[in-house]
Amino acid sequence: MEGMPAIDARKERILRAIIDDYVQTAMPVGSRTISRKYETNLSSATIRNEMSDLEELGYLAQPHVSAGRVPSVMAYRLYVDELLEGSVRQDAQAREYFSQRVRQMEDVITSAAQAISEITRYTAVVMMPKQLELRVSCLQLVPMPRGSALLVIVTDTGAIRDTVIKVSENLDGDALYAISRMLTERLSGRTLQEVQEMLGAYSRLAGSDARVIEGIADLASQMEKQSATDTVTVGGSHNILNYPEYSDVEKARAFLSVLEHKDRLMQLLSGTDSAFTVRIGPETGVPEMADCSVVTASYRVGAGHKGFVGVIGPTRMPYGKVLSALSAVGGALSDLLGE
Amino acid sequence: MEGMPAIDARKERILRAIIDDYVQTAMPVGSRTISRKYETNLSSATIRNEMSDLEELGYLAQPHVSAGRVPSVMAYRLYVDELLEGSVRQDAQAREYFSQRVRQMEDVITSAAQAISEITRYTAVVMMPKQLELRVSCLQLVPMPRGSALLVIVTDTGAIRDTVIKVSENLDGDALYAISRMLTERLSGRTLQEVQEMLGAYSRLAGSDARVIEGIADLASQMEKQSATDTVTVGGSHNILNYPEYSDVEKARAFLSVLEHKDRLMQLLSGTDSAFTVRIGPETGVPEMADCSVVTASYRVGAGHKGFVGVIGPTRMPYGKVLSALSAVGGALSDLLGE
């Protein structure tokens, strides 16, 4: 009675070769291919025996009896876990991406998503954690032509929001600055919610327009609303069309429609503690993504809050490259957004 | 010897019915369909005769002998020209879209693109004309936590650009305002290019940081570069997958790749004088878009400069609805961006 075959070094090499080849070609890998391209001193028959063992062990699967083998979720996992052990090399290309001007949280987030998607050629997702308790640090009116002014609110975490409001034509730059000073003095240190509540009482402040107050109220309520929800951005969503597993339009559409619903997207990203997570196929928990993998890296932003950057692509994916790209972008984000 | 059949009222009704049906179903329309759904008092045989005439006239085409008829480019054009005659009804839904906060040109443009794509369910493109000779109107530094400041530049056309720069920790709000005033005084009225050139000379200004100067130089050069090129944004690009004519992934990808190249996109939009333009199929001049139509509306922004809003979709398109949506959004844009 034979026991379960053990997985030795050679089996591992072969498994690795199969994964690599499959990642490249997206076609089931046959024994001949391995024997010629990877293990040139072994015959196809030997490889066949090994492959048969690997299948018994659960690392390979055959779409049908006379096709080659395809790596199973277990195989990817083995491979990925191994990658996760070693430190992930930082990708220089990724860091360069952020030399551009960055404006505020949202801008950073979206350019991160674009950067990742361009580097990896997959779909990228970036999540910014919700920030409760944003406090106003400064508030300023910048004169604009034709009776307008730009109202800028800066919070203690460095988030910036602005909007154009109408003001009296006879307020010049200095007058606006005086108003700004006064408002900053009274409102700084308050949370956005407090600011909102306090504004009612101010509507008759000397020298200030009711319209200014209104503008601030609007802006404060918007910031408050936005800061209370997680923000999530997608980049390069149609990169998915580059991969043959999505040459079925229905599949592609299902995929894209998941991306359009923030809540379903959150499901893919959230709920992990470690720096890197890889969910393969069914592990994603979203049926439409059954043959996708989701790779995420977390980055720190300020006091213990964590955001995620991630890549969604076919299960066959060069996990090594993806991980290093994510790690680089995550690092850059931490630098930019962290305290 | 029979002459060319004339196009009478009934032929026109039938043609219209065929277009309507084809727009809905994307399937060649047969004579029976028309006789049952649209012209219930005529038999299919009669319709057949009429259709045969319409084909001879060039308004219909048959994909193959035993399929129904499909409207030709000429048919659409007839129909569209008729639409263009009458005034295009404004679409209420579109106007609502802009009640949101709008920040600056680019924001307006992108939300316009999104609005159009959501309303029409097609791909939307919005172009903002290049603005030469932008002049600085105001320039202000807003204090931020941790030795940063937000540098805001406002131009005479109301374009806003900002960036975060580092400044000496010991500059407080008033000091920053003093610098802002001084800079505004010296730089306002200058074009961005002039500002850029002048900044070299200022690097030793009393009380101001070299870093501030540097920040302004950066920002000015970016604004200058951006204002010299046309800006174009795409919204809802993957709406295209909703239409059966793009159930071929290769086609869809070709379509999307055109959208990714700004220059090819410009080709689709530019070069028209009238308020509305409809280019059908080959008229677009871009081979990948051979079975698309491009509908554009122009909007005025300030002194004679024109921008375009457009929709790209399959040639069978409810042109009436699309035109009214575009007209509404175009109007809103003129209001928001015009002088």
Add this chain to the structure above:
DNA sequence: TGTTAGCACTCTCGGTCGTCGAGTGCTAAT
């Protein structure tokens, strides 16, 4: 003269069938 019923004809679509080839598993030889 315009409309309609009838009919033969054409062409696509969907399914079935048979061939081809890639790949396997097993056995026997090395």
Add this chain to the structure above:
DNA sequence: ATTAGCACTCGACGACCGAGAGTGCTAACA
């Protein structure tokens, strides 16, 4: 333990065929 050889399996692909949709034409009819 490895490998050559061979029979076998199964999907991909092209050929083929029948059904159905739609046409054009003709002849009858109002």
